[in-house]
Amino acid sequence: MNLTVFALTGAALVGLGVYGLLALPHLLRRVIAFNLTGSGLFLFFGAAGARVGVLDAIPQALIITGIVVALSASALAVGLVVALARSSGKVVLPDEDPSP
Amino acid sequence: MTLALDLALCALILGVALAAVAGAGVFRAVIFFITYGLFVAIGWARLGAYDVALAEAAIGAGLTGVLLLAAHGRLRRMQADTTERRSPTLSAALAGGAIALALGWAWFALPAPQPPDVAQALPQTGVGNPVTAVLLNFRAWDTLLESIVLLAALLGVWMLARDADWNAPLGPRYHARPDGVLAYFGRFLPPIGLSFGVYLVWAGAESVGGAFQGGTVLAGVVLVAMMAQLLRPPRVSQAMLRAALVLGPGVFLLSGLAAVGLGREFLSLSPAIAKSAILIIEAALTISIAVTLALLVIGPAEDPEPGR
């Protein structure tokens, strides 16, 4: 029962993150949404791995790897956002710019 | 009782996540995201995954949070147009809802297979912590590639410098007052952080911890020391700096190849030397991870006096 709570929370977080990734124009917010999706997915994975009693070591290791990979991607994405703002003054992609 | 506790924790997690996505203001979104990471770390502890809890708190909440805060500060300083015009599209909501429902359905449809038997093979791995055994032995190839992913991200970030700034020191200049709180922390935190980081790597072999968690703590030490101006901002042109970056992946790769030279499988560790080999690899990895993470946070080379 407790595991179901965590798994469904994970599923909801994934949904929330996907919404943010698609709907939010501000690029830093998209990076946040990406991280929420990833961590929701890991929570779901962790709950699934714990169904055998104690949490299996393989999902734990995969999740740690996943967290580091997500950080790497976030760092490059954030760097790109800052560089784009420096050269264009905007924090949204040109074709998604709501101001004409 | 524990169910009520978990329900409350999950409600908190969802609440701060919602605030991070939908709340007004990017700064507040970042703060909510950091809070979110800390709550999720508690969730991992509740699931009994202490290694993950540590990684989530240090990397997911801590380092990603610092990264986002630093970026937000830079955007404000360069006076980028940060006005937000929300466009909550129906299709995005539908996509998010569909994927959440699908995963929720899958939870109840999933069979529960027996996972691979880590415990049985554990005595031959040289370490007592099964998570470390998976990371450094059973699935060492993942971890090796992952340490190189970090390096690729740093290279990518370095490439975002302006050509004119390429030879400048990395990152923004920090100005700490000699009697200020930062300078105080700068003197007093690094020794504690240093011992804690080294402890985490050392302990990771048998109990909670590991190269990535320890490396993150050490990266924090480096960052505080840099902000307190105890460390000069480095330059890409420093060969020692670049050597520190590749040390971990390099030692890892070469030790894997040494096994091939001895007629064993790539990346295999004979049980007799596995413990010491893993400790050496982890020590080298920790140095590289700490330097890479700290440099990822401070960002590309920047003109020391932008207003000039």
Add this chain to the structure above:
Amino acid sequence: MTALVVVVTLPLLAALAVLVLPERARVKLALGSVALGVLAALMLARAVWQDGAVLLTLGGWAPPLGIALRADGLAAALTLMSALVMAAVALAARFEMRTRRVGARAAFGFWPLMLLLWGALNAVYVSRDLFNLYVGIELLSLAAVALVALSGTAQALAAALRYMIFALAGSLLYLAGVVLSYAAHGTLDIGLLGERIPAHSDALALGLMTAGLLAKTALFPFHVWLPTAHAAAPAPASALLSALVPKASFLILIRLWFEAMPDLASPPAILMLAMLGAVAVIWGGILALVQKRLKLIVAYSTVAQLGYLFMVFPLAGGAGSAQPWSAGAWTGAMFHALSHGLAKAAMFLAAGICIAAVGSDRLGDLRGLARQLPMTSFAFALAAITLMGLPPSGGFTAKYLLMTSSFAAGQWPWALLLAGGGLLAAAYLYRPMAALFAREARVTARPIPRVWQAVPLALAALSILLGVLSATPFDLLQIARPEPAAEGL
């Protein structure tokens, strides 16, 4: 076995070494490592040729505990093609990515990023583990995005960010499928998943992984990031991005649909993948037709050419019973992946020479350039022959195989698409060729070293040779081919 270890470790070791070494040694080391890499890929192909698929259980831990690597004929062929493209790109970059031309920053970053991209490609080609493949395509994506941003213009940064967003969304979808697969079956190994007891969640897992990989492969309608990203990068980087990077995620799709979960290939799912491929061929071709810049034409052509790869699904799949034509369709699609790789890299490298010579890639500025750059223009024409699918090129062999199997299967609409796509390619490639071979010369070109000019020509010639000497690569692709590729999905 040793060749396989060298193939996966050499590029990564070289990347680390290039990062540490001082500037003078950097280029020499990179060139030396691609030369060794070609040799290692040849050795691997020979080993596969002689003894069948090469297997490696990393650390001595067999799946499901550990990770297995396996080089079958397809992986060996892709490894060799990639090594050849890498060698050509490195030779061209020796001229094109000099500090004097692109500045110290890009001249520093290009080499390690190129080598990391190569290491990621090889790791993906041979990995049998779904999560390890995730780490591999993340390394690939980060290196690729960084290469797009290399020129540093606001346009390039925006293109890199758009690419990044698609890549991130794609990774998450793929990862979601991987999580579901492991949760349902307790293994990540492709071979073990092929023997699994089917679960209800499998269709969702495969759907999520497929959607994520389609975003990374840039199949219509996920193609919008590709043309601007590939055109914004420096030409040697564009060659890598267009010729090689989409092949990695496509290969994972093949592994999933033909090896891990072939039982899930229902007719509607197959039809949908094929339709997306068909629309990509047509829509990419039409957009290539209206571009005014050479690099954009070549980039939109990638959108179209990737569409053909997906013909493998309806032609090698469908009825579920033994189909004699599906082996031909499978081999044809893989042949297309190889010949497109060689030809597309040749085209982007030729475009790089044009830009170096006249400082622009607008078609109007390239008029009559063939007189000053005959080798480069000839290389472009040869590559165009492959992309149009004219004999005796590798592209022709690919289309011939696909077309015969579509007739044999009685699925003539796909044959029509293949023919129509070829005509479209002829139309959109006619315009740059007409400009290059125009009578009047508009501009005077800066002199280009002959060695540099020879590089795209050699690649384009290889893409033709692939058709002339098609028997050997054909046989190589058959080695350890997945069973459903012979019998149909």
